[in-house]
Amino acid sequence: MKKKMKWLAIPMVLLLVMLTGCQAVGGLDVNKALTNSMNPSSSESKQKISLELVPAANISAEDQKTIDLLNSLSITIDEGKLQDKETASMKGSIGFKGQELPYQLSIDKQGMTILLDGAKQPLYISLDDEAGYPDMSPYERNIQGFSEKTVEFVIKHAPNPSKLAVKQVQDKVNGEALSLTKLHVEVDGEELLSMVKPFLTEVVKDEAGLKELIEAFYDAFYPVFTSMEEEGYDVGTSLPIDSKGAAVGAIHGELMESLNEFLNNYDASLSEMLKETPELTTVLGKNSTLNMDFYFDSKQNVRKQNMDLTIAIPEGEGIPIQAVKLHTESEMWNIGAAIAIDKIDTSTGVIDVTDGDITPGQMLRNFEVSSLAYKTLKNDLKITEKNIWMDPETEYYGIISDKNVSFVPLRYLSEELDAEVKWTKGSKQIVIIDDLNGREIVLTVGSDQATIGGQAVTLPQPVFVHTDGTTYVPLRFMAESLGATVTKDADGWLIIDRK
Known part of the structure; x- marks a missing residue:
């Protein structure tokens, strides 16, 4: 699957080149507008995102069902609040199968909190640096500056798409009538691909500009590399980073050599790539299209935006779709105003999904x-479904047969079905807690008597401890006690299913 899908990233990379290729048009300074968009300011907004998967011909009923399910999905942000670049909140709904699931979300430096309608506690995703990575916050301003210089450099050299228009319009943002500048962009996959060579050709010509960009990169990331090395990280470079002049010269020389070599062989390489990967002629063809409308105010802030992106998918075995369509529409107001986010109450606790x-x-x-x-x-989503296959003839699964009863390692099967196993050291009693309902199953080693939710039951044979120290329990009893069924296929494999 990875091999089939890797080429889907290519049009997205080219898309970025195209978007930054909109130079000044009709009096609109796109450079400034895009730079503004890279500097998140406080604001309020609303947005809607919807996805459409276009089914391929003659797909299976199961694939069609999955596509219909995904096509029913949409995300609406009714109240989006950006306090600063690290603090935001949203209120809205998730559309699914014709129904709406209300949600709230808030995010800050520490983490993201999500409250879905019907939840007893909100979900929490920690964003704290607990994975051992260095703290990047001291370097964010320099990195942001480098990003802005990169956008300016790319805009300077990237060609405009052929369908690009600017006009003055009257439109409403959050119900307020405004005079706006509308930038309309249309491009397809073929044109997107054709813009790469001219862009890189202009980059190669501007050696001084490229060197200035590399210097900006050095200024932004040299402190990061130094900090990482001091903390024992391998920065993965053999460049002389302690000397700015040497590092910039080395990077510039290698980059220019690579770009020139790439351009000298571009046409032949492109032809060979399309020959080896014919799917690209579909992905980067006329049927892959992007239509975008940006609405700018007098300060060249984006106040409204609509996008329709279609990526054509080549035919192939196991690929049930012929196109992916994404639609988004958004509005923004109160830009730069004092905004306070809507925080989610966590006083009753959270479900920490990162813990x-x-x-x-x-x-x-x-x-x-x-x-x-x-x-x-x-x-x-069927999150409770389990499907476990076990070969009784293979030692790997540890199945033991005795008097027509199949025994299985108790802990293995219990944990495969998400149950918790408790065994006090020195005791013969074992407690298994069913994950789905919290019901306790109490077993005793050496006994065929047990309880399920307090009700006494008799096992077909007693629980026992094998010579290797593993506790064994009758397979069918354990599986059925945890809500699963046991069947055997034609090859003798045991299949444990839970819905």
């Missing part, structure tokens, strides 16, 4: 059974 593995049962128990979120997780 270990969250089991399906834990996730479901956090939602009211009648809520759309619960029904979606259980019935549509």
Whole structure:
């Protein structure tokens, strides 16, 4: 699958080149406008995002069902608030199968909190630097400056798409009538590809500009590399980074050599690439299109934006779609005003999804059974489904047969079904807690008597400890006690299913 999908990233890279290729048109300084968009300011906004997968011919009913499910998905932001570049909140709804699931989201330096309608506690995703990576906050301003210089450099040399128009319009943003400058852009895959060579040709001509950009890169990232080396990280470069002149000269020389070599062989390489990967002629063809409308105010801030992106997908075995379509529309107001985000109440606790593995049962128990979120997780996303295949003839699974009863390692099967196993050292009693309902199954080593949710049951044979120290329990009893069924296929494999 990875091999089939890797070429999907190519049009997105080219798309960035095209978007930054809109130089001054009709009095609109696109350079300034794009630079403004790279510097997040406080604002309020609303947005809607929808996806459409166009099915290929003669797809299976199962694929069509999946496509219909994904096509019903949409995300609406009714109240978006940006306090600063690190602090924001959203209120809106997720459309799914004709229903709307309200949500709230807030984000800051520490993490992201998400509250879905019907949840007992919000979900939390930590953004703290706990993975051992260096703190980048001291360098953010320099890195931001380098990013802006990069955009300016690219805009300077990138060609405009052929369909580019600017006009003055009257339109509404959040109900307010405004005089705006509308920038309309249209481009298809073929034109996008044709813009690469002219862009790189202009880059090569501007040796001084390229060197200035590399110097900006050095100024932004040299402190980062130094800090990482001091903390014991391998920065992965053999460049003489301690000397700015030497480092800039080395990077510039290698980059110019690579660019010249690439351009000298560009046409032949492109032809060979298209020959070796014919799918690209579809992805980068006439049917892959981008239409965008930007609406700028007098300060050249984007106040409104509409986008329709279509990526054509080549035919192929196992590919059930012929195109992916993405539509977005957004409005922005109160730019630069004092904005306070809507914080989510976490006083009753959170479900920290970054703190270990969250089991399906834990996730479901956090939602009211009648809520759309619960029904979606259980019935549509099927997060409780399990399908375990075990070969009784292979030692790997540790299955032991005795008197027509198949035994399985208790901990292995329990944990495969997300159950928690508790065994007090020195005791013969084992407690298994069902993940989905919290019910306790109590077993005793050497006994065929057990309880399930307090009700006494008899096992077909007693629980025992093997000579290797592994505790074994009758397979069918354990599986069925945890809500699964056991069947055997024609080849003798045991199949444990849980819906």
